[in-house]
Amino acid sequence: MTNSGGIVARGLARSFGTVHAVTDISFTAEPGRVTGLIGPNGSGKTTLMLMLASLLRPDAGQVLISGIDPTLDAEGVRARMGWMPDALGSWSVLTVRSALETTGRLYRMDRVRAAERASELLSLVGLAQLADQPTRVLSRGQKQRLSLARALVHDPEVLLLDEPASGLDPIARLDLQRLVRGMAAEGKTVLISSHVLAELDDMADDAVYVADGATASVERVAQARSSSRLWRIRAAEREPLRAALVHHGDGPVRDDRGDLLVPVASEAAAADLLRALVAADLSISVFAPAVGDLEHTFLDLNRTADNA
Numbered sequence: 001m002t003n004s005g006g007i008v009a010r011g012l013a014r015s016f017g018t019v020h021a022v023t024d025i026s027f028t029a030e031p032g033r034v035t036g037l038i039g040p041n042g043s044g045k046t047t048l049m050l051m052l053a054s055l056l057r058p059d060a061g062q063v064l065i066s067g068i069d070p071t072l073d074a075e076g077v078r079a080r081m082g083w084m085p086d087a088l089g090s091w092s093v094l095t096v097r098s099a100l101e102t103t104g105r106l107y108r109m110d111r112v113r114a115a116e117r118a119s120e121l122l123s124l125v126g127l128a129q130l131a132d133q134p135t136r137v138l139s140r141g142q143k144q145r146l147s148l149a150r151a152l153v154h155d156p157e158v159l160l161l162d163e164p165a166s167g168l169d170p171i172a173r174l175d176l177q178r179l180v181r182g183m184a185a186e187g188k189t190v191l192i193s194s195h196v197l198a199e200l201d202d203m204a205d206d207a208v209y210v211a212d213g214a215t216a217s218v219e220r221v222a223q224a225r226s227s228s229r230l231w232r233i234r235a236a237e238r239e240p241l242r243a244a245l246v247h248h249g250d251g252p253v254r255d256d257r258g259d260l261l262v263p264v265a266s267e268a269a270a271a272d273l274l275r276a277l278v279a280a281d282l283s284i285s286v287f288a289p290a291v292g293d294l295e296h297t298f299l300d301l302n303r304t305a306d307n308a
């Protein structure tokens with residue numbers, strides 16, 4: 001297997017008794033990029049992340065993290081990887097600051113460096129005011145921030161973030177987005193699993209789609225991406241707009257919160273439609289895909305899987 005840094009997974013499989021959680025996962029997540037890990041509930045994302053993090057041994061296939069195989073050198077992988085699980089483990093009697101200092105000590109920092117790093121991270125994730133509170137009093141969103149800070153303690157090259165935005169308020173989500181983009185800009189490899197696809201659309205450069213324990217092929221993803229999708233269109237004159245869409249659109253026209261939705265076969269067809277609407281003298285104020293790229297692709301892949 002060639003090593004380009006970042007995360008490389010080839011032909012991964014893992015079962016629990018008769019449950020085949022992961023059957024065939026292959027992908028590459030490159031340094032300097034944010035890669036979204038997308039799949040329905042129970043599709044094998046957490047099992048995959050555990051294998052990448054050296055916490056679970058694959059039955060078949062291979063992983064390289066920054067060139068290191070976790071089954072051969074778990075410690076080497078852990079030194080280079082930060083892992084933010086979807087729920088913070090319990091250290092409920094420690095204060096927020098001491099939880100971070102203790103994590104630093106586990107990474108063999110001396111007391112002074114661990115304390116410095118804890119202070120840096122407390123301000124980075126916006127928890128400085130809660131530094132002396134026991135972690136058990138934190139809200140869900142505050143626990144998420146602490147969990148992220150813990151994953152960053154040793155300034156890892158590779159980050160695995162499992163549902164990092166869950167429980168975060170809109171401002172904290174924007175902060176998270178900025179932080180994640182900043183880490184990619186520093187050359188780190190970031191793999192994020194999330195069900196909030198609109199958010200991943202704003203954050204991810206690449207996407208890996210998983211269904212029933214296997215990655216969707218490049219061809220299937222390309223086909224799903226380019227399939228017909230709904231567009232949202234708004235004009236001051238709604239009935240003339242409806243008439244024009246019935247004439248020029250690629251399917252039935254639907255009302256949605258004051259706008260009209262119509263299926264459009266491709267980007268080129270969307271450009272033609274917009275030209276036709278403007279030529280018909282309609283004042284168009286909104287003309288955009290009704291769902292983001294990732295969500296559209298996810299829905300199409302799963303529709304295809306359900307019909308297979």
Ligand SMILES: Nc1ncnc2c1ncn2[C@@H]1O[C@H](COP(=O)(O)OP(=O)(O)OP(=O)(O)O)[C@@H](O)[C@H]1O
Nearest residue numbers: 016019020021039040041042043044045046047048
């Ligand atoms: N330790 C285990 N023992 C038995 N079955 C397991 C175990 N861990 C996971 N599974 C099963 O493997 C499948 C994949 O689970 P996994 O948690 O990896 O999915 P997921 O994609 O992370 O789901 P979600 O989006 O809901 O978090 C599920 O059917 C799950 O029930």
